[in-house]
Amino acid sequence: MTVNLIILVCLILASLWTVMTRSLLRSALGLALTSIVLTILMFRLNSPLAAVFELSVCSGLISVLFISTISLTEPMSRQETLKHMKARMTRFWYLPLVIAGAGAALSLIKIPLDFRFAPRETIHDVRQILWQVRQLDLIGQIIILLSGVFGVTILFREGRKK
Amino acid sequence: MSFDVLHIFWPFGVFIAMLFIIGLYCVLATLNLVRALIGLELLIKAVTLLLVVVGFAGGHLALTQALVITLIVIEVVVMTVSMGIVLGIHRHNNSLDVRGLKNIKG
Numbered sequence: 304m305t306v307n308l309i310i311l312v313c314l315i316l317a318s319l320w321t322v323m324t325r326s327l328l329r330s331a332l333g334l335a336l337t338s339i340v341l342t343i344l345m346f347r348l349n350s351p352l353a354a355v356f357e358l359s360v361c362s363g364l365i366s367v368l369f370i371s372t373i374s375l376t377e378p379m380s381r382q383e384t385l386k387h388m389k390a391r392m393t394r395f396w397y398l399p400l401v402i403a404g405a406g407a408a409l410s411l412i413k414i415p416l417d418f419r420f421a422p423r424e425t426i427h428d429v430r431q432i433l434w435q436v437r438q439l440d441l442i443g444q445i446i447i448l449l450s451g452v453f454g455v456t457i458l459f460r461e462g463r464k465k
Numbered sequence: 466m467s468f469d470v471l472h473i474f475w476p477f478g479v480f481i482a483m484l485f486i487i488g489l490y491c492v493l494a495t496l497n498l499v500r501a502l503i504g505l506e507l508l509i510k511a512v513t514l515l516l517v518v519v520g521f522a523g524g525h526l527a528l529t530q531a532l533v534i535t536l537i538v539i540e541v542v543v544m545t546v547s548m549g550i551v552l553g554i555h556r557h558n559n560s561l562d563v564r565g566l567k568n569i570k571g
Contacts, residue, residue, distance in 0.1 A: 304476070311480040314514075318484055318507055322491045327499055334503055341510055348521040353533035357513065360537050365506065365544055372499060372548045376555045387496060398494070402486060426527055433531045440531065444538045451542035458549035 307347060314340045325385075331369035338362030352429050470522045477518040485511040498551045498561045502544065509540050 317340050321333030338361040345354035426432055433441065488511060491504025513533055520529025551561065558565040 308476060315480060315483055318487045321503060321507065322487055330500060330503055334506055337510060341514060345517050348517050349526055350517050350520065350530050353517060353530040356534050356537050360541055364541060368544060368548055372551060375552060376561055398490060429527045429530045432527045437531055440535045444535055447539055447542050451546055454546040455549050458553055
């Protein structure tokens with residue numbers, strides 16, 4: 304558990320760096336780092352297949368997508384970034400107060416923690432669950448992928464020649 | 466919820482809530498579209514971790530892994546389309562500032 308706690312602290316530190324750093328490129332790299340730490344945690348929680356997906360897709364593909372987008376757009380100048388950071392701080396100084404208030408209200412409400420888990424599963428193979436038990440998920444994935452392809456095609460289509 | 470499951474779950478639960486709040490702050494506080502997408506990614510990571518921890522604590526590892534794989538596929542598609550939209554907005558406005566979106570009509 305101690306190792307897990309250290310990894311969780313690293314996860315929070317990586318995500319804080321992602322959010323607080325000024326440069327967008329560093330922010331994208333921080334996101335990749337957060338994904339890598341999450342992958343380690345998933346391996347430790349006996350979810351290797353999901354961890355491999357997280358490592359290859361989230362810290363690989365999505366980071367490439369972010370870096371490509373950042374390189375295709377114009378970064379803000381240093382002065383603009385500083386101004387933006389100051390404005391962000393002044394607009395959301397009350398956010399910690401809201402979070403503390405929400406936490407206090409939740410502790411007063413006393414949510415009953417009597418969630419009931421289903422009996423432990425009998426199928427232990429992810430492939431069997433994915434292909435036999437949750438086939439509708441796969442159909443949904445295919446539909447979403449096709450809609451994504453359709454959306455990107457529409458977004459990047461060339462303008463009609465007059 | 467049994468004591469053992471709660472004992473495994475609560476330390477992770479605290480850090481998941483922190484990760485979710487960090488992502489929410491990033492989405493709410495920024496005016497940059499790319500940074501808002503980064504915040505959305507952090508929110509999705511918090512949900513991913515929650516699924517994995519619940520599977521580990523409740524003994525449903527195979528099912529939660531299947532759900533996480535579905536979540537990752539949806540995440541990639543959402544990010545790809547969003548970045549296409551962000552690039553389109555940048556091409557139109559020459560800026561990534563969300564305040565520029567107020568000019569959109571239709």
